[in-house]
Amino acid sequence: MTGEKFTLMQYSVSAILGLIDAEDFVIPEIQRPFVWKRSQVRDLIDSLYNGYPTGYIITWKNPDVKTKDGGKANGKKVLIDGQQRVTALMAAIAGKEVLDDDFNKDRIKIAFNLLAEDETKSFAVQDASHLKDKRWIPDISVVFDTEFDSFDFAMKYCEVNEGIKPNEVNKAVTALKGIANRQIGVIELDAALDIDEVTEIFIRINSKGTALSQSDFVMSKMAADTIHSGSLMRKTVDYFCHLAVKPDFYSQLTHDAEFQASKYADKIKWLAKDYDDIYDPDYGDMLRVSFMHQFRRGKLADLVSLLSGRDFVTKEFREDIVEESYGKLDAGIMNFINQYNFSQFVMAIKGAGYVSSKLLNSRMTLDFVYTLYLMLLDDPAIPNVQIKRYVQKWFVLSTVTSRYIGSPETQMDRDMRTIGEKGFITFLADVEASALSETFWTVTLPQNLETSSVNSPAFNTFLAAQINMNCNSMLMNGTKVADLITISGDVHHIFPRSYLKNNGVDNKTKYNQVANYIYLDTQVNKAISDDAPNVYFGKVLNQCDGGNIVLGNIADRDLLATNLEENCIPQNIMNMTVENYDEFLTERRKMMAALIQKYYERL
Structure with missing residues (x-):
């Protein structure tokens, strides 16, 4: 029998919000668009008010890495599941702004009717009618503010709602404020668990059974890091991917003072005028390419371990590995977002005849070939004038043979290791001989x-x-x-x-x-x-x-x-x-x- 792989705890809503303010709980996607509908926020508040269960929150504690002085840096807890619920609480109760689909900051305000005879109609997403109707508290976040005065509120409420007694108002307000004391179950996963185990636990607990992607874990790790600029790198990944699809978003990005002061801002502003859709990467693609060409590994799960400081040999966690890994990832991201690199790669794909995104079947193939392009830039055996040609040949070969369709990460990992051992030219010749035989052209391809x-x-x-x-x-x-x-x-x-x-x-x-x-x-x-x-x-x-x-x-x-x-x-x-x-x-x-x-x- 193995030991427990998690700890089950109960936290009040106010405690969870306090832990987030203290940055002990980290929401990795807080800078990404909030995907819940406003009605879902209303339903969550209603469930808490009525004492209904709202599901578990799953956290995964970052490992305590060894520092240079021999001590340990305490790891923060990253929210693996429950991000939308926690963000909804921050929006409705703490009055925090969230980002909409266009990355614009917005408030989600939930109104509360103290006099509702039907309890199922006590809450609503605020609209103009709730501002006019004096029976409603238009925004419940004011009740949870530390400056809120219950007595003063009750008196003013009774002045505009005849026939209502202050004690009735106090009773209703007390019930509303009771939401802050509602308990939410938190499952804290052991820091020593690897990604596969965390994913398996997530699937078994989550009724939807939706597996987390390895890129989600990477983004979580980056969001939890404030020492090595990990959170800023994560923001760069988000912004680049959003700009690639919607260049007009750049006007919103300029409002982010922290990002504009970083070295990354100037490197991605070219996307504001780029409307090509041949390669519009999502954050999984961008992380994969940035990781693979720097670390020469194909499995993104390894990056999570490296960003945690894991030594694959001793199994311990060390700060120097964390520092080195973030340094390499930073270099990878900078290479990825470089306008010349990105444009030359897209030009190579279009030069091969793939002039429209509807001709492209596999994003994984594009990911590996961009990785290959960045690798060949550092290969002294390949003249720069030949890089595009080799990239084109490998892209066509990979596409027509569906090389990265089944178990792509395993194949990518194997290919990079073989390229490292043999060199790309020898590797290409070997693959051509085995994969593009005369039988392939005359029998398999037809x-x-x-x-x-x-x-x-x-x-x-x-x-x-x-x-x-x-x-x-x-x-x-x-x-x-x-x-x-x-x-x-x-x-x-x-x-x-x-x-x-x-x-x-x-x-x-x-x-x-x-x-x-x-x-x-x-x-x-x-x-x-x-x-x-x-x-x-x-x-x-x-x-x-x-x-x-x-x-x-x-x-x-x-x-x-x-x-x-x-x-x-x-x-x-x-x-x-x-x-x-x-x-x-x-x-x-x-x-x-x-x-x-x-x-x-x-x-």
């Missing part, structure tokens, strides 16, 4: 294209290949595939869907095969309508032989042959009907795979 998913990595890589090779769209010389994807265009069917359904191919996964997909100009698609390929290509052949142009803009047979080739469409398409559909799919998959191979080898 099989991967046998899907109806427009988001399949193989199909998106095919589109990227067409973009990279500057291919024209079908039947439109001069209109590029890139234009249709980024400006105006959509995926359509070479064998029209209605045509196939009307002729017996009514299985959705059959007529929606990606080998039947193509980006088409809208007018071309309308002109094709529901015609069979032999019908609409017959019109194109007619215009090539001197007839009027009625479909697309190609009026030359040689140009038509080239157009079909760059779209991987068999030359005999102009003779095909529904009877040839399966033959068409098989042949086009082979052609698409061959184009991807050609594209990869010329990168």
Whole structure:
């Protein structure tokens, strides 16, 4: 039998708020948007008022690390679960401001009706009616203020509410203030527990069973640190990720005096004018990349241990490890947010043909490839002019083989260690030899294209290949595939869907095969309508032989042959009907795979 891994305690609401003020409890997401609806805050206050259970709060104590003088630094308690409830209490009872979805500071005010006959209607989210109706206390936080005078309040309340006696008011106010004494269960997890155990405990306790991400733990650790600028680093991560999605948010960021005085502020202001969405990282992505390229490790769980000062050999916790780890993480974050690094990486991805975010399947793949880019910047064996090329090749290889789809952290960790041992060029050659064999190009990849998913990595890589090779769209010389994807265009069917359904191919996964997909100009698609390929290509052949142009803009047979080739469409398409559909799919998959191979080898 193992020992207890947690301690169960009871704290009053006022005690919890006091511990937060004293910074003994740390809310890691206090600078992130409050996600609860205001009605949920009202419901929490109502439950506490009526003595209903409100669930446990889970804390995880940071380990007591050894300091240089041989003493110990007491670890703070980080809230792992219950952050929204505690933030709601701070907003409604302590009158603290919270951040909305736009990172604007705002108050959440809960009103209380002392005279409500129906107790279920005693509380409400404040609106204009509660300011006018004298029966309501518009904002209950005033009652919990240390300067609140119950006697004076009762007298004034009775003056504007005839027929009410002061003792009735005092009784109601006393009941309201009793919320501060309500007990909330707190589960304090042992500091020696590792992340996997903490996550397992969380899942078993939390009725929703929603697992905490390792990046959540990292953010918690950073929020609890005030000695090594961890809390400021966490704020930088939050702000960068928010700006990446919403550049207009920069005007709000300027109000944060602490952040504006830091070295990070000047480094991320470029995002205020960046509207590219190729790589809009969330805080998990940013932490992962910052960590991996500095520590050469792939498992984010290790970062939590390192920020706690854990020695992986002796199992003890030391301050020098904490200091070194925060120093490395700081360097990683600075490299990540560097405008030149970030822009050059995005340029490399777009240069490979992935010009739109809808062509990107795996954020983990982007994370690793940005990590690789930052690693190669420090690799003397790789000339700077070759870094983008290698990044592009690795991104395409990783995407088309789905390298970081299953167990990504394990694969990333293995790849970084192997790169460290062999060097990247040798590593790349070895992976190409094993993962991109002739069998892969001629058998595996065509099989991967046998899907109806427009988001399949193989199909998106095919589109990227067409973009990279500057291919024209079908039947439109001069209109590029890139234009249709980024400006105006959509995926359509070479064998029209209605045509196939009307002729017996009514299985959705059959007529929606990606080998039947193509980006088409809208007018071309309308002109094709529901015609069979032999019908609409017959019109194109007619215009090539001197007839009027009625479909697309190609009026030359040689140009038509080239157009079909760059779209991987068999030359005999102009003779095909529904009877040839399966033959068409098989042949086009082979052609698409061959184009991807050609594209990869010329990168």
